[in-house]
Each structure stands twice: as structure tokens, then as C-alpha cells.
Amino acid sequence: MMPLDGIRVLEVAMYGFVPSAGAVLADWGADVIKIEHAVTGDPQRGLRQTGTMRVEGDPNPNVEHANRGKRSLGLDISRPEGKEVLYELARHADVFLTSFLPGHRDKFGIDVDDIRTVNPRIVYARGSAFGPRGPEAGKGGYDMTAFWARAGTAASITPEGTDGIINPPSPAYGDTISGTNLAGGIAAALLKRERTGEPSVVDVSLLGSGLWAMGHATALSLHLGKPWIPPPVGTHGSVTNPLSGLYETSDGHHLAFVMMQPGKFWADVCRHIDRPELADDPRFDTAEHLVANTAEAVKILREVLATRTLAEWSRSFATLAGPWAPVQDSLQVGDDPQIRANEYLLPAGELELVASPVQFDVQAPHLGPAPEFAAQTEEILLELGLDWDRIIALKAAGAVT
Template sequence: MRPLEGVRILEVAMYGFVPSAGAVLADWGADVIKVEHAVNGDPQRGLRQTGTMKVEGDPNPNVEHANRGKRSLGLDVAKPEGKEVLDELVRRSDVFLTSFLPAARRKLRIDVDDIRELNPRIIYARGSALGPRGAEAERGGFDMTAFWCRASTAASITPPNVDGMIGPPGPAYGDTISGTNLAGGITAALFRRERTGEASVVDVSLLGSGLWAMGHLVGLSQHLDEPGVAPVPGSHGSPTNPLSGLYRTADGRFLSLVMLQPARFWADVCRHIERPELADDPRFATAELIAANTEQAVGILREAIAGRTLAEWTERFATLAGPWAPVQDSLQVGEDAQIRSNEYILPAGELELVANPVQFDVTAPRLGPAPEFAAQTEEVLMELGLDWERIIALKEAGAVT
């Protein structure tokens, strides 16, 4: 039994951030009913072009990633008949999950007080761009604006003298991280309600999640009163540690060494690159000397590592004591044996998708496909006790798809 089986999530949300929280909760076993506009659906369904990558036809990973395992209900909550259906679902749900802005929530009568009037025990969870308080609480935003730019990631990874900024590595980068945070908050609120009977309002913002992701550097900056500055491209990662940085292999790939105690691992690295004499080199006899002679050590390592391919180093470094990793792109990760062994990428209908990173009892989640638009409308309505005459009347009124 998955940990959230028997929990119903009513999701009134669009795009990537808040729906990705619903996807995590569905992975964990919750019944997630995705409410989509009766005619237009979630605008994310129309997203086909992402940078240079374009999806033709279905399934569409731009939709599947944040919506796998849910049921879709096409519902116009602006119509009185549609609002009646939503109200009945609220009464039968454990969590109301929304990304709608405050003005829209007030207009549609789905704000906290409206929902709590129908179900005092429901957990009200909302994802926002900039947080629930302050002068900009009513404003919207996306992961590019609130998570990436405003929360300091963009400036912190953009090297000096670059015109503009380095962009996020892919679509929904901040959305997915923030959605996982929101799913965790919802789960904690369910636990609190189980213990105390009290229902919480859960808030997660893209801005807050972006700051949390940058928390270590932000803390240093606030303490030292100076911003973090990205290294110049091509430079070694650490000015005082040759075992913390990137090295190019013979086939133009890169591997990353991250050994924060270089004196502990220096001799082992020397043996693995077939330069055992360097372990006794007086230039690298202590941690202090390694730090002082980092530039020379980096030169030696660059020359040695450039002599073999990444595949050869992967085989040789299998017994290396210190942490290291190949630098992989979003296609290469699908061939990574360790990723496959842990089932971090799994089938979801016709696609393979990344599972959420939490596993229970050393078991990967089961991923279902995302629903087609409004595919479970009649199913959900019949669960509410509506007969076909009532369902047809709702369709004729334009309240349901």
C-alpha cells in the first residue's frame, strides 16, 4: 500500500509548478482529480516547443511530467452549475490544491474561507510566485522570473563580463523543485491533521523555493556582505584543491572530482591515474602544500585524464575512494546503470519519465500516464452520485466537458 492511498487531492491549477506537486502526491498513492477548464483545459497542454525541441502529437512529455497518475475533470467553475460540482468535490476531498492568483480565487469563490465553509477539515494548499504576504503577493510569475532570476541563481552562475545571464537548464526546472516542496508541505499538514484534527493552510512560492535552493550561498553573502561570483568558464573549480573541479577526457567528455579532503584522497587518485610517484612528491605532502600547489597539481591531472576516454576512466575509477561523477546530458542519463538500478526513470504509459526522488521501503513509485483532457469527467461525476440525466444537463449548460 502506498503511503497516501485513500487521500483525495482536488487540484485547481495550471502549468508546471502546482500540478507537479499533484504529480508527486499521485506517485505516493493519492487520488488526484485535476480540474481543467471545460473548454480550454490546462494551457500546458498546448506547450509543444521547448527551446529547440518540439513535440509532435501525443503523448506530450510537457504535459505528462507534471500530470501523470491523475484523473481529469473538465469543469467550468465560473458557471453556477460547475461551481456546485466543485463544491461537492470539496466536501469529499482532503486537500484543495491551487495555483490561482488571489483575485481569481476571490472571484471564483475558491479562497480559503470559501473552501473551509464547505469543508472545515480540508487542507488548503496554494502555490504562488512571490509568497502570500507583502506588496507583491497578488502578482503572478513563472520559474524563470521568481525562482531563477529573482532568487539569485541566474546571477550566481553567470560568469563575469557575460552580457545577460545564463538561463535555466530546461523547462519547469524551478517549477518541479518547488512542486516537490509543496507536496512535502501538504504531507506534513496531513500528518498534523491526523495528530491534532487541525487543518492547515500550506504556502510554497517559487521565490521561497529558489532562495532555499540557494540557501547556503545566500547565507554566506548576508554574513560576508558580498555576492557569490561564478568562476570564469574553463577555470578549475577550486583555487586551493586540485581534487575539486572538472577534467576533460580524451573523447571530449568531462568528469567531476569533488574530494573536499584532498590530502586524504591524493595518494589514491595518483594510483588510479598511474602516477603513484606523485603520492610521495614533496609538493603535495600535506593538505597545506596541496593547497599551495593546486595549479601544478591541476596541470598534472589535466594531462593524465586527457589521455583516456570517459568510458575508460569510468572503469578505472570504479574503485576510486573519493566522490566523482561523469558530466552527463539529459539524454545520457537514460543509459546510466546506477539510475536504472534505482528506477529513477520509469515507464509511464507510452513514455519514460523521471520518478519523484522519494522512495518508501526501497520501492520505486508506480507511474501512470497523464489523463487525456477531461477523460474522467463522467467517472468523477458518477462517483458524486449524479445520474446521466443530470450529467447531460451539465453538459448542455457548458458546465462540464
């Protein structure tokens, strides 16, 4: 049994951010009903080109990532008949999840008071670009604008002298992080309702999530009065620790050392790179000497590590005591045995998808595929108790797909 078995989520949302919260809740066992426009569906379904990658045909990972394990109902909530169905669904839901802006929530009759009128105990969760208060509460945005650019990551990751600004590392990067935050908030609100009987309104924004991701650097910046500035590309990570930084291997790949106590690990590293004599070198034989001679130690490590491939060093470093990791791309992670052992990548229909990061009782979630557009419309309406005459009438009126 998963923690959210028996919880029903009614999702009225589009694109990546808020639907990814629904995907996490589905991973945790919730029954997530995705409401899509009766004709056009979620615009995300039309997304084929992302960066340099283009997807032809189905399944489409651009849809599957944020919508796996849900059921889809095509519903036109601008029509009175469609709104009546939505309210009936809300009566039987535990969570109402939406990405709609305040003006559209009011226009379609799906704001907090509207939904609470039909279900006073429902947890109402909304994802926004800039938060529920302030002069921009009614503005829309995307992870590139609100999470990446405005919250500080883009400027903080772009080295001085770079021509332009570094883009997010992947599509829906800030969306997925923010969606996980929203799912966690919903889970906490469900626990509060269980204990007190009181439902909550849960708010998560891309801007707030971006700031949280940059929280350490932001705190330092505000305390010291200067922005976080990254080192130039290729600079060793630490000026006082040769075992905290990136090193290139002979095949053009890299590995990362993050050993915060270099004196503790130096001798072991020297043995693993077949240079045991360096452990007793007077330049490096104490933690203080290592700090003072970091530049020389880095130079030696760069020369040695550049003599073998990443695969060769990975085999050699399997018994290395200090923390290190290969620098892997988004394809190489599929061959990582540690990722496979923990089932962080799982089958979902015809695709493999990344599981949401929380596991319960050392068990990976079951990932179902994303639903085809409106695929469960009749099934969900029949569960509500509507008969076929009513369903046909709704279809004829254009209220459901």
C-alpha cells in the same frame, strides 16, 4: 500500500508548478483529480515548443511530467452548475490544491473560506509566484522570473564577463523543485490534521523556493556583504584542492572530482591514473604540500586526464575511493546503470519519466500516464452519486465537458 493511499486531492491549477506538486502526491499514492476548464483545458496541453525541442502529437512530455497518475475532469467553475460540482468534490477531498491568484480565487469562489465552508477539515494548499503577503502577493509569475531571476540563481551562476545571463537548465526547473516543496508541505499538514484534527493553509512560492535553493550562498553574502560570484568557465573548482574541480577527457567530456580531504585520497588517485610516483612527489606528499601546490597538481591532472575518454576513465575509476562523477547530459542519464538500478526513470504509459525523488520502503512509485483532457469526467461525476440525467444536464449547460 503507498503513504497517501486513500487521500483525495482536488487540483485547480495550470502549467507546471502546482500541478507538479499534484504529480508528486500521485506518486505517493493520492487520488488526484485535476480540474480543467471545460473547453480549453490546462494551457500546458498546448505547449509544444520548449527551447530547441518540439513535440508533435501525443503523448507530450510537457504535459506528462507534471500530470502523470491523475484523473481529469473538465469543469467550468464560472457557471453556477460547475461551481456546485466543485463544492461537492471539495466535500469529499482531503486537499484543495490551487495556483489561482487571490483575485481569481475570490472571483470563482474557491478561496480558503469558500472551500472551508463546504469542508472545514480540508488542507488548503496554494502555490504562488511571490508569496501570500506583501505588495506583490497578487502578482503572477513563472519559474524564470520568480525562481531563477529574482531569487539569485541567474546572477550567481553567470560568470563575470559573460555576454548576457545564463538561462535555466531545463523547462520547469524551478517549477518542479517548488512543486516538490509544496507536496512536502501538504504531507506535513496532513500529518498535523491526523494528530490534532486541525487543517492548515499551506503556502509555497517560486520566490521562496528559489531563495531556499540559494540559501547557503545567500547566507554567506549577507554575512560578508558581497554577492556570490562564480568563477570563469574552465577555472578549476578550488584554489586549494586539486581534487575538487572539473577535468576534461580526450573526447571532450568532463568528470568531476569532489574530494574534500585531498591528502586522504591523493595517493589513490595517483594509482588510478597510473602515476603512482606522484604520491611521493615532495610537492604533493602531504596535505599541506598539496594545498600549497594546487596549481601544479591541477596542471598534471589535466594533462593526464585528457589522454583517455570519459568511458575509459569511468571504468578505471570504478574502484576509486573518493567521490567523483561523470558530467552527463539529459540523454546520457538514461544509460546510467545506477539511475536504472534505483528506478529513478520509470515507464508511464508510452513514455519514460523521472520519478519524484522520495521512495518509501525501498520501492519506486508506480507512474501512471497523464490523463487525456477530461477523460474521467463521467467516472468522477458518477462516483459523486450524480445520475446520467444530471450529467447530461450539466453537459447541456456547458458546465462539464
